[in-house]
Structures are given as C-alpha cells and as structure tokens.
Amino acid sequence: MEVKPSPLPMLPVRDWSDLPTDALSTIFMKLGSIEVLMGAGLVCHSWLAAAKSPELWRSVDMTRHKVVFSKGIDTMCAMAKVAIDRSQGKMESFLAQKFVTSELLDYIACRASSLKSIRLIACRNFWEPSLAELATQCPLLEEIECSGNKVSSEFLVYVGRARPQLKRLKIHMRWFDEDAMESEMEHEMEHEMMHDDDDDEEEEEEEEEEEGEFLYEDENVDDDEDEGEKDEEIEEDEDENNDDDDEEEEMEEDEDLDEDKNDVVEEEEDEDMDEGEDDENETNEEWEVRKNKDAFAIAENMPELRLLQISGNNLTNKGVHAILDGCPHLECFDLSECYNVRVDDQLRARCAKIKHAWLPRQSPRVHCLDLRVIEEDEGEDYGITMQDLWEAEVETLEAEAKMEEGSYGDYYEDYSALSSPESCVDSKDALVCTMEAVPSPLPDTDSDRDWSELPVDALSAIFTKLGLLRS
Known part of the structure; x- marks a missing residue:
C-alpha cells in the first residue's frame, strides 16, 4: 500500500497593504511617474497614501512611455x-x-519654486515667453532643455540675463539649411504671384472682349454721325503737319544734349561698380551675424555653462570661437550636425581642452551619457510590447521542452533559447512564427504563494529584469 506524503504546511499570506509608507515610497521610486499615477497609486488606500509622499515627486519623468503617445494633451x-x-x-x-x-x-x-531642471522633448504647444517667465520665477534653475524646437536668440538673451548661473543648456534639433529653405519659400511666393498675375491678365482680357462687343454694337448705330466728324478731323491733321516741322528742329537740339548726358551716366556707373564690391563685403558680414545670433547670445549671457548641446544649429566657426571665449567652464560641447562649422586644426586645438567635444562629421565619438538625446518618438508603442516578447520567450522554452521529449506537434522550428526580453527578436513575423509551435498552456494552480519567501538570488534576478524593462 502506497503511503501518500503529507501536505506542506500552509504559510500565512501577507497583506502587502500593511507595508510601512516609507517602504512603499522607496519601492515606488523605482517606478516611473506615469506608472505611479496610473497604476500603483490606484491599488488601495495605503498605496495611494504612499504615492502622495512629496519626496516621491522631487523628480518627475514623463517621457519614453507609450501613454505619452496614446493619451491626449489635456x-x-x-x-x-x-x-x-x-x-x-x-x-x-x-x-x-x-x-x-x-x-x-x-x-x-x-508651484515649483525649487525647480532646478526642466527638460522638454519635442514639445511644440507652448510659447517661448512662458518658458522665459518660468526661468524668471525659479531662482534655482540650472538646466534647460528644449530639444526638437527652434528657439530664438531673443529667448536665449532673456534667459541668460535672468539666470546667469545656468549650467546646462540643450537645444538639440535636426539640421536644416536656413538659406535653402528661405530661397525655396521665396521661389514659391514668386510662383504664386506669377500665377495670380496670369489670372488677373485673363480676367482683363475677358473684360476687354466684353467691352469690344459692346463698342461694336454702338458703332453700327452711330455710323452716319461719324462721317461728318471725319471731315473736320482731316482739316485738323493738316494743321498738325505744319507743327511737326518745327518739332523736328527741336529734336535735333535735344540729341546733342543727350550725348552729353550719356557721358555723365557712364561715369556714374563706374562709381556704382566700386560701391557694389563694398556692399558685397558687408553682405558677407551680415550673413555671419545672422548665422551666429544664437551663438553670440549664449557667449555674452551664459558664462557659467558646463554643458552646451547646440547640435543642428546654423552657427559658423566665428560663433564657435565666441562660445569658447564666453563660456570658459565648458566640459561637454555638442556641435554634431552643425554643418556650417569647418573643422580645422585651430578648432581641434581649442576643443581638445574640453572633456567631451562632439564635432560635426566626427566619428567615432567619445561616449558621454550627459549628451544622450531622447528622440522625438522614443517610447512609442509599435504593436509589440516587452511583455509580449517575454511571454513569447516563455512559450518558446516550453515548446523546446516538448521537442526534447519527441513530441514535435504539427509544426517544427529550430528554436534557440532566449535569455532575456531584450534578446527576443523585435519582429511581428518572428513572434507569429514562434506562437505556431506553442503547446497548450499549463493549468493554473489554486494555491496562493507567499512571494516574500522567494530566495534572495531569485528576487535579485527579478529586480534585474525590472531594471532592464525600465531602461
């Protein structure tokens, strides 16, 4: 007679809502602001109380999350x-x-007078004066990021004067040639104006045709009256012919005067050519000033900068040297995608004194975490989440176990073991292919597990996965 083993003693189930508020707050700090607002803070009253701890909201990060792309602005x-x-x-x-x-x-x-850093990624629904006013009302502000937006030099001057202690400025944006864009806009405007002129000419021609038809009808009615008037006009023409002879003599005298005037005009044209060369030189200087407005504003008003990310700007070498002179404490300087900057030996020598300097067309670049750019669409959900990939990995391992037993099912694929969600292939087709060979799911167990009794190494592995998912 077989002896059945005695069941394991049931351990008491812990109520996680009884955890101290400070412990819950410490756990919530590992989560993102959006997860706390939409998840952890809605579980129970004690968790909501922990989610309202002011210490938890010293740093608010609402980026790189699918909710940012799925929810409305309001x-x-x-x-x-x-x-x-x-x-x-x-x-x-x-x-x-x-x-x-x-x-x-x-x-x-x-409501945030203690604010030290504000970073706005691809935010295009605010006006510059609002951000400038925020800088004025936050006396501790040391970092401003406005990536993906074109800010004006006037804004930089205002912020620099309001917060001369600013240490980090990021105004990264994609490169575009301002001159080419302006030229294209002018060309389009000229094309539209020409199109409008053609329309006006067509309308005038139609009006003239209508007037011509009206006059033709009037001529048929007044033919008899015009014959008498023609005789009078012939007599007047004879008198005018006599006056033409006198006018010819006067024209000969005017031709002599015109020759003298032509000599004077040629001398004036030569003088204008010389002045034109001076105007061209002034235009080049004006071009330099226009391209370097942002650089001059930074150099003159932000002397305490330690980090400057101005990639994609239209500044030239003159603006770069002005920044290096006006911001002597720079440690990180990003000039990537600034294609008006010519990298020469003089520029390399000056940038060699900076800890991290990214120059245009430079490869490879020294890694600098502070200069990492958050892309505009980073965090958007394209259909497959990390949870989907993780579930696919688990099902793949179960399918492999079946294959080792010789039960290959209706489909067979040469699956390879995956070690983490990051190692899963990011492809819908591969995910569907993996799902085809998955056996029936395991039955659910009714026993409640006390997760607090898990071994320390298992808990460490879980927390490592959470860190990977968060990053």
Whole structure:
C-alpha cells in the first residue's frame, strides 16, 4: 500500500497593504511617474497614501512611455498637474515629452519654486515667453532643455540675463539649411504671384472682349454721325503737319544734349561698380551675424555653462570661437550636425581642452551619457510590447521542452533559447512564427504563494529584469 506524503504546511499570506509608507515610497521610486499615477497609486488606500509622499515627486519623468503617445494633451497635462501638486513645492526636476503647453508651464512656475531642471522633448504647444517667465520665477534653475524646437536668440538673451548661473543648456534639433529653405519659400511666393498675375491678365482680357462687343454694337448705330466728324478731323491733321516741322528742329537740339548726358551716366556707373564690391563685403558680414545670433547670445549671457548641446544649429566657426571665449567652464560641447562649422586644426586645438567635444562629421565619438538625446518618438508603442516578447520567450522554452521529449506537434522550428526580453527578436513575423509551435498552456494552480519567501538570488534576478524593462 502506497503511503501518500503529507501536505506542506500552509504559510500565512501577507497583506502587502500593511507595508510601512516609507517602504512603499522607496519601492515606488523605482517606478516611473506615469506608472505611479496610473497604476500603483490606484491599488488601495495605503498605496495611494504612499504615492502622495512629496519626496516621491522631487523628480518627475514623463517621457519614453507609450501613454505619452496614446493619451491626449489635456489628459497628460492633468496628470502632470497632479504630480506637481503632490510635490508640495519640492519638485526639482521636470522631464516631459510632446504634451507640454504654455498653461502647464505657468502652472509649474507658480508651484515649483525649487525647480532646478526642466527638460522638454519635442514639445511644440507652448510659447517661448512662458518658458522665459518660468526661468524668471525659479531662482534655482540650472538646466534647460528644449530639444526638437527652434528657439530664438531673443529667448536665449532673456534667459541668460535672468539666470546667469545656468549650467546646462540643450537645444538639440535636426539640421536644416536656413538659406535653402528661405530661397525655396521665396521661389514659391514668386510662383504664386506669377500665377495670380496670369489670372488677373485673363480676367482683363475677358473684360476687354466684353467691352469690344459692346463698342461694336454702338458703332453700327452711330455710323452716319461719324462721317461728318471725319471731315473736320482731316482739316485738323493738316494743321498738325505744319507743327511737326518745327518739332523736328527741336529734336535735333535735344540729341546733342543727350550725348552729353550719356557721358555723365557712364561715369556714374563706374562709381556704382566700386560701391557694389563694398556692399558685397558687408553682405558677407551680415550673413555671419545672422548665422551666429544664437551663438553670440549664449557667449555674452551664459558664462557659467558646463554643458552646451547646440547640435543642428546654423552657427559658423566665428560663433564657435565666441562660445569658447564666453563660456570658459565648458566640459561637454555638442556641435554634431552643425554643418556650417569647418573643422580645422585651430578648432581641434581649442576643443581638445574640453572633456567631451562632439564635432560635426566626427566619428567615432567619445561616449558621454550627459549628451544622450531622447528622440522625438522614443517610447512609442509599435504593436509589440516587452511583455509580449517575454511571454513569447516563455512559450518558446516550453515548446523546446516538448521537442526534447519527441513530441514535435504539427509544426517544427529550430528554436534557440532566449535569455532575456531584450534578446527576443523585435519582429511581428518572428513572434507569429514562434506562437505556431506553442503547446497548450499549463493549468493554473489554486494555491496562493507567499512571494516574500522567494530566495534572495531569485528576487535579485527579478529586480534585474525590472531594471532592464525600465531602461
């Protein structure tokens, strides 16, 4: 008779809502601001209380999340206001992507006097004066990022004068040739004007044709009256012929005067040619000034900068040297995609004194985490999430186990073991192919597990995966 083993003793199930608030706050700090606002803070009252801890909202990061791309601007601004209110004036860093408006910037300026860093990624729904006013009302501000936007030199001058202690400025944007764009716009405007003139000419011709038809009808009616008038006109023409002889003599005298005037005009044209060369030189200087407005504004008003990311700007070598002279404490300088800058030996020698200097057309570049750019669409969900890839990996391993037992099923693929979600292929076709050979799912167990009894090495592995997913 077989002896059945005695069942394992049931361990007491812990109520995670009884965890101390400080412990929950520490755990929530590992999550992102959006996850806390939309997930952890909605579980129970104790978790909501922990989610309202001001210490949790010193740094608010609302970037690289699929919610940013799926929710409307009003919804995201409302979530940001909740985070700002929970900080109780202690927020030091605010990082947002795409949704920021002028009204939200005004809200931050009134409620975050401790703000030290504001970073706006591809936010095109606010006006520059709102950001400038925020800089004025936040005396501790040391970092401003406005990536993906074209900011004016007037804004840089205003911010530099309001916050001369600014240490980090990022105004990264994609390169475009301003002169070529202006030329193209002028060409389009000329084309439209010519098209409008052609339309006006066609309308005038149609009006003239209508008037001609009207006059033709009037001539048929008044033919008899015109015959008498023609006789009078013939007599007047004879008198005019006598006057023409006198006019010919006067014209001969005028020709002599015109010859003298032509000599004077030729002398004036020679003088204009000389003046034209001077005007061309002035135009080149004006071009340099126009291209380097941003650079001159930074050099003259932000002497304490340690990091400057101005990639994609239209500045020239003259502007770069002005920045190097006006910002002597620079440690990180990003000039990538500044294709008006000519990299010569003089520029290399000056940039060699900077810890991290990224020059245009330079490869490879020294890695610098502070100069990393958050792309405009970074974090957008394209259909396959990390959870989907992880589930596909688990199912692949289960399919491999079946294959080792000799039960290959209806389909067979040479699967290889995957070690993490990052090693999964990011392709819908590969995911579908993997799903075809998956056996039936394992039955669910009814027993409640006490996850707090997991070994320390297992918990470390789980936390490592969470860190990977977060990054």
